[in-house]
Structures are given as structure tokens and as C-alpha cells.
Amino acid sequence: MKTQDTIAANRAAGTDTLIGYFPLGYPSLAESIEAAVAMVEEGVDVLELGVPYSDPVMDGLVIQEATGEALAAGFKLRQTFDAVREVSSRVDAPVLVMTYWNPVAQYGVEKFASDLQAAGGAGLITPDLIPDEAAEWLAASDAHDLDRVFLVAPTSSGERVKTASDLSRGFVYAVSTMGITGERQEVDTLARGVVSSVRQQAPEQFTAVGIGISTSEQAKAVNSYADGAIVGSAFVRAYQDGGLPALRSKVRDIVSGLRK
Amino acid sequence: MANLRDQVGPYFGEFGGRFVPESLIAALDQLDATYQAAKADPTFVAELAELHRTYTGRPSIITEVKRFAALAGDIRVFLKREDLNHTGSHKINNVLGQALLAKRMGKTRIIAETGAGQHGVASATAAALFGLDCVVYMGEVDTQRQALNVARMQLLGAEVVPVKTGSRTLKDAINEALRDWVTNVETTHYLLGTVAGPHPFPTMVRDFHSVIGNEARAQMLSEYGFLPDAVAACVGGGSNAIGIFHAFLDDESVRLFGFEAAGDGMDTDRHAATLNYGKPGVLHGARSYMLQDEDGQTLESHSISAGLDYPGVGPEHSWLKDLGRSEYRGISDAEAMEALRLLSRTEGIIPAIETAHALAGVLKLGKELPAGSSVLVNLSGRGDKDMETAARYFGLLGTD
Numbered sequence: 001m002k003t004q005d006t007i008a009a010n011r012a013a014g015t016d017t018l019i020g021y022f023p024l025g026y027p028s029l030a031e032s033i034e035a036a037v038a039m040v041e042e043g044v045d046v047l048e049l050g051v052p053y054s055d056p057v058m059d060g061l062v063i064q065e066a067t068g069e070a071l072a073a074g075f076k077l078r079q080t081f082d083a084v085r086e087v088s089s090r091v092d093a094p095v096l097v098m099t100y101w102n103p104v105a106q107y108g109v110e111k112f113a114s115d116l117q118a119a120g121g122a123g124l125i126t127p128d129l130i131p132d133e134a135a136e137w138l139a140a141s142d143a144h145d146l147d148r149v150f151l152v153a154p155t156s157s158g159e160r161v162k163t164a165s166d167l168s169r170g171f172v173y174a175v176s177t178m179g180i181t182g183e184r185q186e187v188d189t190l191a192r193g194v195v196s197s198v199r200q201q202a203p204e205q206f207t208a209v210g211i212g213i214s215t216s217e218q219a220k221a222v223n224s225y226a227d228g229a230i231v232g233s234a235f236v237r238a239y240q241d242g243g244l245p246a247l248r249s250k251v252r253d254i255v256s257g258l259r260k
Numbered sequence: 261m262a263n264l265r266d267q268v269g270p271y272f273g274e275f276g277g278r279f280v281p282e283s284l285i286a287a288l289d290q291l292d293a294t295y296q297a298a299k300a301d302p303t304f305v306a307e308l309a310e311l312h313r314t315y316t317g318r319p320s321i322i323t324e325v326k327r328f329a330a331l332a333g334d335i336r337v338f339l340k341r342e343d344l345n346h347t348g349s350h351k352i353n354n355v356l357g358q359a360l361l362a363k364r365m366g367k368t369r370i371i372a373e374t375g376a377g378q379h380g381v382a383s384a385t386a387a388a389l390f391g392l393d394c395v396v397y398m399g400e401v402d403t404q405r406q407a408l409n410v411a412r413m414q415l416l417g418a419e420v421v422p423v424k425t426g427s428r429t430l431k432d433a434i435n436e437a438l439r440d441w442v443t444n445v446e447t448t449h450y451l452l453g454t455v456a457g458p459h460p461f462p463t464m465v466r467d468f469h470s471v472i473g474n475e476a477r478a479q480m481l482s483e484y485g486f487l488p489d490a491v492a493a494c495v496g497g498g499s500n501a502i503g504i505f506h507a508f509l510d511d512e513s514v515r516l517f518g519f520e521a522a523g524d525g526m527d528t529d530r531h532a533a534t535l536n537y538g539k540p541g542v543l544h545g546a547r548s549y550m551l552q553d554e555d556g557q558t559l560e561s562h563s564i565s566a567g568l569d570y571p572g573v574g575p576e577h578s579w580l581k582d583l584g585r586s587e588y589r590g591i592s593d594a595e596a597m598e599a600l601r602l603l604s605r606t607e608g609i610i611p612a613i614e615t616a617h618a619l620a621g622v623l624k625l626g627k628e629l630p631a632g633s634s635v636l637v638n639l640s641g642r643g644d645k646d647m648e649t650a651a652r653y654f655g656l657l658g659t660d
Contacts, residue, residue, distance in 0.1 A: 054426065054557040055543065057438040058281050064425060077555035101279055102542040106556030128279050128542075155286035155445065164282065175283055179443040 003046055003094040003122050003147050003170035007206045007227050010045060016223035016258040019208055020044035020251065021098060021232030022239075024083050025052055025075030026066045033083050035239060035247055040091040042248050043255030047087065048125060048230065051080055051099035058100075058127040060182030062233040066240065077103050081119040088120035096147060096170070098125040104137075113140035123147025123170055131167050138167065149173050154190040158201060161194075165202030171227060172198050176211045182233050184212030188221060195226045216257025223258065264509035264585060270459035273582060275575035278458040280438070280545040287445045292460040294365050299467070304360065311356050312471065315389070316345050319475045322483065322636075327606035328619075332626025338488065339609070339639040340476045340504060349612065349641030350472060350500045351382035351453060357468035359386035362449035369393040369448045373437045375402055375430035375496070376567030376614060377409025378641055379453030384418035386451075394418040397436045399429035402566045409645050427560040430496075430570045434544050454497025455574030458545030462574050469503025476636060477507040488636035490515040490625060494617040495588060496532070496568035498577045500640035505586060515587070518577065519621035521563035522590030532561035534573045535581050535588040548575040564593040564649065567614040567641075595620040597653055600643065612641030613649065 010017045020039045024032050036047055052067035052075050059067070080097060088095045097116065104112045104124070116124070123146035129137065131150055141148045147170030152161050154175065165172050176191035177184060191209045198207045209222045210230030219229035231254060238250035269276050278288060298304040312318035320341045329337040342350035362370055370392050374380030380396040387394030396413055400422040403410050413420050426432035434457075441450040455462045455469075473491075480487055491508050493501035495518035508514045523531035531537065538549040543558055551559040551571035563569040580586040591599075596613060599620035604610045611619060618637050625635060643650065651657050 055431065055435050057435050057544075058442070060439075068425070071557065102552070102558075103556035105542055106539075106552065106554065127281055128545075130278060130280070130282055130285060133277050133279055151282040153281070153283035153286070156282055157286065160282070160285065175281075178283060178445060180439050 003096060004206065006045055006094055007171060011227065016220065017045045017208070017228035018043065018219060018255060018258060019046040019048055019228050019230040020235055021048040021050055021230065022235060023050040023052055023063065023066045023070055024080060025070030025073060027069060028073060029075065029079050029083060033086050035244060036087045037090050038244055038248050039235065039251050040093045042251035044251055045093060046228070047093055047095045048098045048232070049083060049087070049095060051077065051097060051103055053100040053103060056100060058180055060180045060233060062237050062240070063181050066236050077107060081115050084116065084121040085119040094122035095120065096122050096125055096149065098127065101126060101129045109136040110140045113144040113146055117144040117146060121146070123149065125149040125173060127151060131163050141169070151175055152194055152198060154178060154194055158197065161197045162201035165198050165205045168205060171206040171208045173230070174198060174207050174209045174226065176209050176213065179211060181211055183214035183237070187212040187218055191222065192225055216254045219254050220257050265506060267576070269463040272576045272579035274540070275548050275578040276459060276462060276546050278545060279542045279547065280458045281442060283442045284445065284458070287441070288458055288460065290365060291361065294361050295460055295464050298361060298364060308357055308360060316352050316356065318345070318471065319479070320344050322476065322479045325603070325607045328603055331602055331606065332623045334631040335626045335629055336634040337622055338480070338634065338636045340472060340636060342472060342500065342638060342640050343611065343615070343642035347378070347382045347385050348644060349378040349382070350469060350503060350638070351379045352385070353471055353503065354453065354465050354468040354499065355379070355382040355386045355451060358449065358451045359390050359392065362392065362451070363390060365449060367447060367449040369444065370451045371395045371397065371437050371440050371448055372451045372453060373397050373430065373433040374453065375399070375433070375569060376565065376612070377402070377406040377413070377645055378567060378612070380418070380420070381409055381412050381416070383451050383453070384413040384416035387418060388416045395440065396420050397423050397433040397440070399423050399427070399433050401428045402430065405649060406566055406645060408648065430566070431558060431572070438544070454499040455502050455576060456497045456544055456546060456548065456572055462546065462576055465499055466502045466506060466576060469499050470506040472500070472503040472638060473505060473507030476504060480636065486634070487511055487514055489513070489633040490517055490629060490635045492517045492519065492618045492621050492625065492635055493638040494568060494614050494640065495520050495535070495573065495577060496570045496614065497572065498574040500638050502574060502576055504636070504638040509585065516580070516585060517621060517625065518586055518588040519591045519617045520588055521565055521568035521617060522592040523562035525592045526590040530562035531590060532563045532569050532571065533590040534571060535577060536590055538571070540578065543572040546575050548578045549573055549581070565596065565613040565617065567612070568617065589621060591617040591620045597650070599623060600650065601654065609639070610643035611639055612643050613646045615640045
């Protein structure tokens with residue numbers, strides 16, 4: 001299933017969209033697969049499965065610790081495709097993969113795209129790959145009909161917002177605030193500006209807001225001006241605190257606010 | 261191979277670029293524009309030159325070391341004495357340049373990463389001189405092996421943050437500095453200390469350090485009347501090496517040698533010999549050689565020298581290696597420490613452990629270069645900061 005169709009269907013139905021992140025291999029591959037499936041069962045619309053990486057410069061401590069634990073437990077890159085295959089066979093939601101660029105570059109961009117497509121994955125979110133450096137990925141994602149989600153930031157120029165929006169497929173990832181992943185009290189001020197810049201530069205493109213969103217109220221507020229809210233660290237922290245039941249409860253809590 | 265000197269980023273062949281979060285692009289663009297404007301502004305050029313004359317102590321001298329050279333064989337050895345710069349290493353060249361740029365950009369806070377502490381000390385020094393706030397990220401492992409430098413930075417008014425993630429060394433200090441920068445980019449300049457990282461850092465940091473080679477080349481010609489047959493330097497991220505290489509890139513008669521840390525040895529997997537054993541990949545914002553596993557996860561490097569203990573290297577070195585213009589070889593901890601001891605005993609100059617890798621390389625070159633060859637070495641730093649490590653290594657502390 002394509003991400004764009006899911007967001008479009010929600011919009012047509014007047015429903016908010018929740019995009020949920022969970023790191024692969026945390027605390028084990030099998031448990032991360034169960035966690036991802038559970039998130040969709042509780043109402044997450046789009047999954048973002050994170051590939052653990054040794055140098056996650058865009059991530060705060062919660063996700064650093066979880067992905068570090070996954071690597072220490074022996075996570076291997078090829079397990080990404082096993083996990084995507086199993087998750088996408090069990091849930092009716094687009095499964096995106098969030099990965100830093102070097103693992104993809106070493107695996108081979110074309111081969112990664114081909115294997116991701118074969119596994120039923122929807123596409124990639126690439127936090128440290130800007131469109132300027134993405135020629136190989138643009139070609140591979142076109143060839144394999146994959147979503148590609150670039151980021152836009154509060155500091156991005158209008159020209160850069162336009163490029164990232166035009167080249168993104170699925171949605172554009174609007175970085176809500178200057179900073180790394182993690183829960184924050186306040187996300188709205190800068191996020192509204194980023195979303196409105198995307199709307200202006202690329203009126204047809206969907207925009208989801210991420211970084212710092214951890215509560216039902218924040219997710220609801222973001223959906224009032226964007227096409228979706230992305231939640232990551234709050235889900236990982238719930239799992240760290242209380243395993244699968246706590247994760248399910250956290251997803252339910254956010255979804256209940258969105259569906260009011 | 262003409263005009264290698266004219267190469268500028270973002271790309272050095274297939275290396276370099278900008279592999280960073282979009283949030284940093286505006287700051288990198290601002291830095292690039294500010295640097296380009298400053299480079300063309302005689303006021304800036306004069307201000308930096310005056311600082312170097314009256315504060316750094318430039319030009320640094322060249323010392324011919326005959327007793328040390330005799331140990332290497334039938335060669336002459338010349339040291340470019342960057343150890344005599346204020347703060348004790350070449351790092352000040354880049355730091356003063358970037359601190360001036362930070363002021364031009366209206367930034368009030370600088371952050372820096374440091375391994376051995378030399379760049380952290382230099383950054384803290386510039387922050388004190390220019391009245392800027394300064395935070396230095398340093399791997400927890402390095403804060404222990406370089407405790408005196410931590411105290412120096414604190415005395416200079418900087419906050420030193422021990423980094424407890426990952427391998428707790430230089431690589432992780434850079435990660436943490438990048439996270440800080442993404443968060444505080446409006447007020448903060450990231451004063452990156454080596455020729456790695458996203459464009460414009462590799463080009464800009466090289467330019468600030470090229471004063472080393474420019475001076476040395478002119479000094480060799482004016483004081484000795486010839487160019488050296490070889491130029492040697494240690495390579496971690498590669499800033500002191502590119503600084504002395506750059507002036508000689510288009511002198512085809514001059515061979516260039518970079519010496520990487522081989523840690524426990526080139527036949528072990530505990531080393532930091534990125535250009536010898538790494539593969540091209542993306543780390544800290546640029547494509548370059550790096551130590552990594554088949555999944556693209558960065559591998560931990562190993563070296564007795566904190567400043568060379570880094571699994572990446574600047575993109576221009578990767579380019580020069582693939583062109584065959586520079587040769588890169590490994591020097592083990594034991595070889596470096598022996599060279600440190602020998603230079604101290606024969607010349608009364610105690611080099612930094614990083615620099616000792618280049619000196620060990622020269623001892624080997626003496627056996628293979630034609631008789632009568634002359635080698636210019638970048639004596640990039642002094643060994644004061646390494647006294648505890650050296651005293652322990654040589655059993656001079658009594659209780660160990």
C-alpha cells in the first residue's frame with residue numbers, strides 16, 4: 001500500500017493521520033516486529049521502521065539507546081527486509097523504512113531498493129540524505145516505485161523546500177523544531193511555518209510533522225494544519241518503560257485523541 | 261598532474277559532499293558564503309595574518325635534526341615546528357580563522373569536538389580571546405587519557421562535556437557536537453577541527469592550515485635552496501597533513517607520505533588505518549574512506565594516540581590516495597612511542613604522540629629513499645599533553 005493513498009483516504013474521510021516510528025531489532029528482531037504490528041492494530045496509519053545505525057546524529061538519547069541496544073544484540077542490515085516482509089504481510093498499512101544513508105550506500109542503492117520493493121516496503125525516509133546528494137536514490141526509487149521522504153527544516157530556504165517537496169513521494173517530513181528526535185513541550189510555532197512553506201511551494205504535496213511530538217494533544221494540533229503527525233521517541237520510551245502493553249497503551253492514548 | 265592545488269569542495273573526485281540533516285544546510289551555506297567573502301576581503305586576510313604574527317607566533321621555524329636523521333640513515337630531516345605555536349600544535353591556525361568567521365556571522369557561542377584535546381584547547385583559547393562561549397565535546401575515554409587538557413580547557417573558561425555514547429572517543433564527540441549544532445545553530449558555530457565533515461569544512465580548514473606548507477616551502481627554498489624530496493605528516497582526520505601537503509601538491513618531484521595509526525599493528529584488527537584498510541562510505545557528513553563493517557556500521561578505531569583514534573579521514577586525502585599523489589602507511593603504537601623517545605633523546609624535542617607517528621615513518625623512509633634525500637616533517641604538536649601516557653608507557657612513574 002502506498003503512503004500517499006493512505007493519507008489521501010484519511011483526508012477524504014476527515015480523519016487525522018498518525019505515523020509511528022519503531023526501531024528494528026529492539027529489543028530483538030522478533031519483538032520489534034510484534035511491536036510494529038501492534039502499533040497498527042492500535043491505530044497507527046503509517047509505519048516507520050528505523051534501521052539501527054552506529055552514528056545516528058539526528059537522534060536523541062531515547063532512540064540512540066534503543067538502536068544501540070539493537071546493534072549490540074546483533075542486528076544485521078539484511079534483517080530489515082525480513083522484518084518489512086513479515087510486518088507488511090500482517091498489517092494493512094504502508095511500511096516505510098527510516099535509515100541513515102551509509103548502510104544503504106554499502107548495501108548498494110539499487111539492490112536496497114529492489115529488495116525493499118520485493119519485501120513489500122513502501123519506501124524510505126532518509127534523514128541525512130538531502131536531495132542534492134540523492135541522484136542514485138532518485139533513480140532507484142523511480143525504478144522500483146518506492147516512496148521517498150525528504151526532510152524540510154525551519155531554516156530551509158523556499159527554493160530548498162520546493163526541491164524537497166517536488167522530489168518527495170508519500171509526504172514531506174517537516175521538521176517541527178531545530179533539534180534532534182525527542183519529546184518536547186512545544187512543537188507548534190516553527191512547525192506551522194514549515195508546513196505553510198511546503199503548501200506554498202508544492203500545493204499538491206502532503207506534509208507530516210515530526211520531532212518532539214509525544215502527546216495526543218500535540219498530534220491533534222499538528223493534524224489541524226498538516227496531513228499527519230509523526231511520533232517516535234514517545235513510543236520507544238513507552239516500550240522501554242513497560243514493554244508491549246505500555247506501547248499499545250501509548251498508541252491507544254494518542255489515537256483516541258485523534259479520533260475524537 | 262597539474263593544478264591539484266586548485267581543487268576545492270564540495271567534491272574531491274567522488275569524495276566529499278554534504279550528507280547531513282537538512283536542518284544544517286542553511287548554516288553550512290551561511291558559513292560557505294561568509295568564508296568566501298572573508299577570503300576575498302583584505303581586511304579579514306590582514307586581521308588573520310596579524311593574529312598569527314602577534315598571537316600564534318608565526319611563521320613557525322624549521323629545525324634540521326641531524327642526530328635524529330642519523331638514526332634514519334643517509335637522509336636529511338627538517339621539522340616544521342608547529343609545536344611552537346601558541347597552544348602547542350597546528351590546531352590554532354584553523355581555530356583563529358573560524359573564530360573570526362563566527363564573529364562575522366554574529367554567533368556568540370562556539371562548539372568543538374576534540375580527541376587528544378589539542379583542538380579543544382585551541383578552541384577554548386580562541387573563545388577566551390574573542391569573548392565567545394565555548395563548549396567542547398570529548399569522548400569519556402579521551403577525557404581520562406588527556407585529563408590535563410580537560411583542566412586546561414576549563415581554566416580557559418570552556419565547558420567540557422564528556423561524551424558517553426558509542427565508543428566514547430572522537431567519533432562520538434563529533435556526533436554529539438553535530439546534535440548540539442542542529443539544536444543551537446542560530447547562535448552557535450561548530451568549529452570543526454579537522455578536514456573532514458560536510459562542505460565547506462574540508463576546503464576551509466585546509467585553507468586555514470595551508471599556511472604551514474606555504475611557509476615551509478618558502479623557507480626550504482630561502483634557507484636551504486632546494487625543495488625536500490619528501491614531505492611527511494601523521495594522518496588522523498588529516499588536517500596537519502593536508503596543511504603541509506597542499507603547497508607541494510603540484511611539485512611533482514616531492515613525494516608525500518601520510519602516516520596513519522596502526523594501533524596494535526597492521527596485521528591486527530585494532531588500528532585506525534582508515535586509508536589503508538577502510539572503504540569509501542559516508543561518515544560525519546562526507547563521503548570518504550572509513551572503517552566500517554559490511555552493513556555500513558562504523559567500526560571502532562584503536563590507537564594509543566587520541567588524536568589519531570578516528571575511523572574516518574578527510575575527503576581530500578581519499579582523493580589524493582586514489583590519484584596516487586600521496587602514499588599512506590601505518591605506524592604501530594610501539595613504533596610511534598619509540599620514535600617519540602628517540603626524538604626526545606637525540607634532539608631535545610618531545611613530540612606529541614600523534615606527531616611521533618610521522619617521525620616513525622621517517623625512520624622507515626630513511627631505509628628506502630635514495631641516499632642524501634631530504635624529508636620535511638610536520639612536527640604538528642608538542643608532547644606535554646602526553647606526559648602521563650608516555651610516563652606510563654615507559655614505566656617512569658615508579659608505582660606502575
